[in-house]
Amino acid sequence: MIDVTVENFEAEVVAASMNVPVLVDFWAPWCGPCKSLGPVLEKLETEYAGRFKLAKIDSDQEQQLAGMFGIRSIPTCVLLMNGQPVDGFMGALPEGQVRAFLDKHVPTAEEMAAEAEEEEAQEALADGDTGTALEKLQHAVVTDPSNDDARFDYVKLLLQLGREDDAKVAFAPVIAKAAVSRKLGALKAWMDAIDFVANGAYGVSAEVDFEAKITANKRDFDTRYARARWLMAQQRWTDAMDELLEILMRDKAWNEEAARKTYVAILEVIEAPKPKVAEGQIPPEDPVVATYRRRLSSVVLS
Incomplete structure (x- = not known):
């Protein structure tokens, strides 16, 4: 008091x-x-x-x-x-x-504890300590299973570390929410891209093969989209968005706006958590995210 x-x-x-x-x-x-x-x-x-x-x-x-x-x-x-x-x-x-x-x-005691764990995880990530961050995020999810923000960060970090199977297990309890949650939907799009590449015949010459097909036909959107997902699976985010922009510049509505939806999912994945700021202040935006948001807007609104 x-x-x-x-x-x-x-x-x-x-x-x-x-x-x-x-x-x-x-x-x-x-x-x-x-x-x-x-x-x-x-x-x-x-x-x-x-x-x-x-x-x-x-x-x-x-x-x-x-x-x-x-x-x-x-x-x-x-x-x-x-x-x-x-x-x-x-x-x-x-x-x-x-x-x-x-x-x-x-907030409940569990929600408070989970939020504290999540904040500590972000601090650990900022210091490059992924092991501690992963431990804190896992504990946050266990403490408060309804905390979708902590689960998003946990699954995201597992995917960044190449632990796809563990990510799928952690994501399973919220998979039904992916259709209505932009953040969870973004994770699903990433995991779908990983599965797409794992199930396809993409060897060491994949990039050369993609380039040859696209050079022969600039409007080969299936190949462009496959290449974008292949790049997503490798976490080459800006390259993937550049490829998706190539589709959008030629046909915004292609395949039920698959290119735009995937582009937005990537922005959600790569955007870092915004730090808390005082009232009236606007948290700084990631310059890469800001740039690619502007590029998307200019193409979609043109």
Whole structure:
């Protein structure tokens, strides 16, 4: 619990809510119901062990903040997430109702643990420690099987390391979501490309063979698409997108927009996780991803 004023509001409430939900309790020393609600909130903050942060604002002393939130009666509680108010309640609710309110928004202990593991994995990857990153991501998925972001990063890293069989096992629980999730669909497109190459007759002369066929017929889209998937399987991402662009420049709708869909899948795969930034700031974009997004837009919209 922390007492919030105009001076520390930005840091203790807005910035803090980018990482953890912040429950702001507007109260006053003379308010009887506030005195009964306060201990309940403090007890739950301790019990929830970091899953939300309690901030208390004396509405008499901090009238500017009370006015900013439109507070008309106390106690009033407002929950902020990612810098924005998302919900709230008025009055001294009993503990059970406050708990139910929090449980609608506050992450579970498992979700918090998995998110921490995922962040540590990204730090390990940034340091080039793929072994630690893989261990952290695997643990995150086991801790919270519903965390599709952690699973995406885990399967992606397995594929990057050439562990296709392990990737397929890890991906199996969410394969049904691939049709409705862009990120999971991107992984499936990558794995499909690997299987396509493994099942095809592509020897050491594959690149020469592809080039010969395409030189003979620039509109041989089947060969161009096969080459793009062959390049995907080798993780030659920009080469694969360049080949897909060649199809798109000639026929955007070919094969039910297969080239565009595969291109978008590659962008999803190669885009690095965006770092957390303060409210109002835009996280930096990978320059390669930005360039190829622009190229896709210019071709599709032309």
